[in-house]
Amino acid sequence: xxxxxxxxxxxxxxxxxxxxxxxxxxxxxxxxxxxxxxxxxxxxxxxxxxxxxxxxxxxxxxxxxxxxxxxxxxxxxxxxxxxxxxxxxxxxxxxxxxxxxxxxxxxxxxxxxxxxxxxxxxxxxxxxxxxxxxxxxxxxxxxxxxxxxxxxxxxxxxxxxxxxxxxxxxxxxxxxxxxxxxxxxxxxxxxxxxxxxxxxxxxxxxxxxxxxxxxxxxxxxxxxxxxxxxxxxxxxxxxxxxxxxxxxxxxxxxxxxxxxxxxxxxxxxxxxxxxxxxxxxxxxxxxxxxxxxxxxxxxxxxxxxxxxxxxxxxxxxxxxxxxxxxxxxxxxxxxxxxxxxxxxxxxxxxxxxxxxxxxxxxxxxxxxxxxxxxxxxxxxxxxxxxxxxxxxxxxxxxxxxxxxxxxxxxxxxxxxxxxxxxxxxxxx
Numbered sequence: 001x002x003x004x005x006x007x008x009x010x011x012x013x014x015x016x017x018x019x020x021x022x023x024x025x026x027x028x029x030x031x032x033x034x035x036x037x038x039x040x041x042x043x044x045x046x047x048x049x050x051x052x053x054x055x056x057x058x059x060x061x062x063x064x065x066x067x068x069x070x071x072x073x074x075x076x077x078x079x080x081x082x083x084x085x086x087x088x089x090x091x092x093x094x095x096x097x098x099x100x101x102x103x104x105x106x107x108x109x110x111x112x113x114x115x116x117x118x119x120x121x122x123x124x125x126x127x128x129x130x131x132x133x134x135x136x137x138x139x140x141x142x143x144x145x146x147x148x149x150x151x152x153x154x155x156x157x158x159x160x161x162x163x164x165x166x167x168x169x170x171x172x173x174x175x176x177x178x179x180x181x182x183x184x185x186x187x188x189x190x191x192x193x194x195x196x197x198x199x200x201x202x203x204x205x206x207x208x209x210x211x212x213x214x215x216x217x218x219x220x221x222x223x224x225x226x227x228x229x230x231x232x233x234x235x236x237x238x239x240x241x242x243x244x245x246x247x248x249x250x251x252x253x254x255x256x257x258x259x260x261x262x263x264x265x266x267x268x269x270x271x272x273x274x275x276x277x278x279x280x281x282x283x284x285x286x287x288x289x290x291x292x293x294x295x296x297x298x299x300x301x302x303x304x305x306x307x308x309x310x311x312x313x314x315x316x317x318x319x320x321x322x323x324x325x326x327x328x329x330x331x332x333x334x335x336x337x338x339x340x341x342x343x344x345x346x347x348x349x350x351x352x353x354x355x356x357x358x359x360x361x362x363x364x365x366x367x368x369x370x371x372x373x374x375x376x377x378x379x380x381x382x383x384x385x386x387x388x389x390x391x392x393x394x395x396x397x398x399x400x401x402x403x404x405x406x407x408x409x410x411x412x413x414x415x416x417x418x419x420x421x422x423x424x425x426x427x428x
Contacts, residue, residue: 003053004054004155004232004233005152005153005154005155006058006059006062006152006153007098007151007152007153008058008061008062008063008064008150008151008153009062009063009064009103009108009149009150009151010044010064010065010087010116010148010149010150010151011044011063011064011065011066011117011118011146011147011148011149011416012041012042012044012065012066012117012118012119012146012147012336013041013042013043013065013067013068013069013082013083013084013120013146014041014068014069014082014120014124014143014144014145014146015038015039015040015041015067015069015073015120015121015142015143015144015147015309016037016038016041016068016069016070016071016072016079016080016081016082016117016122016123016143016154016177016357017071017122017141017142017143017275018035018036018037018038018071018072018122018123018124018125018126018140018142018357019035019036019037019038019071019072019073019074019077019079019125019140019143019402020033020035020125020126020137020138020139020140020411021033021034021035021073021074021075021125021126022034022136023075026191030405032127032130032135032136033125033126033127033136034074034075034076034125034127035072035073035074035076035125035126035127035140036072036074036076036077036078036125036127037060037072037078037079037122037123037124037128038069038071038072038078038079038122038123038125038143039069039070039071039072039078039079039080039081039082039122039124039126040071040081040082040119040120040121040142041066041067041068041069041081041116041119041121041122041143041144041146042066042067042068042069042081042083042085042119042145043066043084043085043115043116043117043119044066044084044085044086044087044115044116044117045084045085045086045087045097045113045114045115045116045316046087046088046089046093046105046107046113046114047085047087047088047089047091047107047111047112047113047114048089048091048093048107048109048111048112048113049089049090049110050087050091052088052089052091052112053090053158054090054155054177055090055093055153056087056111057157058153059164061094064085064087065082065085065146066082066119066146067082067084067085068081068082068143068146068226069081069082069119069120069122069143071143072123072125072140076125076127076181076274078122079122081090081119081122082119083331084119086113088298089107089153089238090107090155091108091109091110091158092107092108092155092156092157092236093105093107093153093154093155093156093291094106094107094153094154094155094156094341095107095114095116095151095152095347096151096152096153096154097149097150097151097152097345098149098150098151098152099150100345100407101152102344102345103218103331103341103342103344103345104116104151104343104344104345104346106340106341106342107158107342108158108338108340109237114228116148116149116151117146117148117347118347118348119145119146119206119417120143120144120145120146120147120191121143122142122143122144122247123140123141123142123143123144123357124252124357125141126138126139126140128141129357130375132192133420134371135235137359137371138141138359138361138371139357139359139371139372140357140360141357142357145211145335146279147170148341149347155198155232155233156230156233156235156236157185157211157212157230157233157236158209158236158338159197159207159208159210159233159236159237160208160209160210160213160237160238160239160331161200161208161237161238161239161240161327161331162176162208162210162211162213162233162237162239162241163211163213163243164169164213164234164239164240164242164243164260164261164265164418165210165242165243165257166240166244166245166252166261166304168188168245168250168255168282169243169244169257169282169283169312169313170243170245171213171243171281171349172196172212173214173314173315174212174243174280174282174320174375175196175212175310176312177320178198178200178320178324179198179199179200179210180376182230182399182406184259186191186393190291195213196208196211197209197212197214197343198210199208200324200328201324202216202328205325207326207336208299208318208327208328208331209236209327210241211233211234211235213231213234219359223240223257226367231264231265231268231269234265234272235269235272235339236338236380237275237339238275238276238330238331238334238335238339239275239276239277239278239327239330239331240246240260240272240275240276240277240278241263241278241279241280241323241327242256242258242261242279242280242307243279243280243282244258244279244280244281244282244298245257245282245283246281246282246283246284246287246294246295246298246311247283247284247286247294248294249283249286254294254298255297255298255301255302256309256393257300258279258302272335276330276334277305277307278308278309278310278323278326278327278330279297279298279302279307279309279310280310280312280323281294281295281310281312282312282313282314283313283314283315284311284312284313284318284319285313285315285316285318295309295311298313302323303413308326310322310323310326327400328379334409335367337393347355356372356373356374357373357374358370358372358374358375358400358402359372359408360402360408360409360411361373361409362411364417366412366415366416367416368406368409368411368412368416368417368418368426369417369418369419370402370406370413370417370418370419371419371420372384374400374421375402375420376420376423378393378396379393379420379422380421382396385420406426409428411426412426413427413428414426414427
């Protein structure tokens with residue numbers, strides 16, 4: 001079965017933690033901090049591979065993770081960056097956030113590469129936190145967390161023209177005659193299980209790409225039959241060729257068929273009906289003479305609505321030239337760029353302040369200290385003399401896990417906590 005959808009989990013690499021160390025050299029008894037920075041985590045990158053044409057690979061492997069960055073080391077040694085992970089997808093793959101169904105990226109260009117999740121930045125070593133008042137910082141910055149996301153991949157073929165219609169109206173036969181495609185052809189429903197692509201070459205013109213969208217039936221937009229599996233492939237097409245069995249060889253009314261299929265297109269995506277359509281009234285060689293012409297009835301119904309009708313025979317080739325040149329003329333008056341789905345969802349950026357370090361230490365029984373640039377800055381703009389300011393600072397300590405660390409070190413009611421020249425009595 002043609003795989004054109006997949007749901008996968010992606011995770012970028014966590015940034016490596018900064019290192020805490022101090023110079024230990026002969027004749028330098030009180031060396032300064034020399035902890036190195038952590039390495040950057042690897043990115044999750046998607047890349048178009050024109051050798052792929054399905055998403056089958058993602059049915060077997062659903063989880064993808066880039067490498068984390070390594071921790072920094074002593075002597076100012078920088079941790080190694082994590083390796084990015086490149087995920088290769090077919091041309092035309094749309095990447096969506098699974099929860100919101102919003103587009104993250106449209107891989108619609110040959111060779112396109114797109115960073116979907118950025119790796120975490122490496123943390124700074126303790127050498128960066130030495131100040132005149134704190135010459136031996138015992139803390140370093142942790143690496144930024146990784147980013148993770150469930151995404152949905154949808155393959156939407158890139159073609160100028162979409163060929164739609166009920167099963168067995170001759171779409172595969174038409175495609176085999178006018179392009180280099182080799183679709184399987186047989187007389188039973190849903191013969192075509194793949195959206196076949198072919199290039200139409202026309203004298204005096206650059207031609208165009210046409211896609212045979214597998215047979216639709218009434219109710220396809222609600223998931224009836226196989227048509228629902230392939231409706232997404234028509235979303236990129238600029239012109240729609242609506243093919244019908246004008247001879248009613250299976251007993252269906254061609255006008256009713258056209259209206260039903262258009263209703264399915266509208267139910268799936270109303271924008272589809274705004275695109276130019278032409279009708280290919282096929283199997284005219286099977287129409288019995290002496291009867292009222294069904295082609296005239298189709299023209300009377302749809303040409304007043306601006307939809308041109310072309311009588312053809314896909315088997316004999318009659319009328320194909322007129323059909324193809326008319327479609328090409330429509331395309332020449334349209335934007336030559338393919339239809340691209342704009343980005344709607346932007347994976348979140350990191351909040352730098354949240355990764356600033358702090359250090360909680362037990363100095364002796366009943367005495368603890370807290371250090372760190374974010375703690376120091378918070379003290380600088382908080383009025384601890386007011387009850388509201390003190391409550392705000394206490395909330396900050398709790399939300400950042402500082403009170404929890406003090407408890408893990410064994411702090412008791414009545415013990416003293418030193419924070420940059422301030423002393424507080426601890427009570428739970």
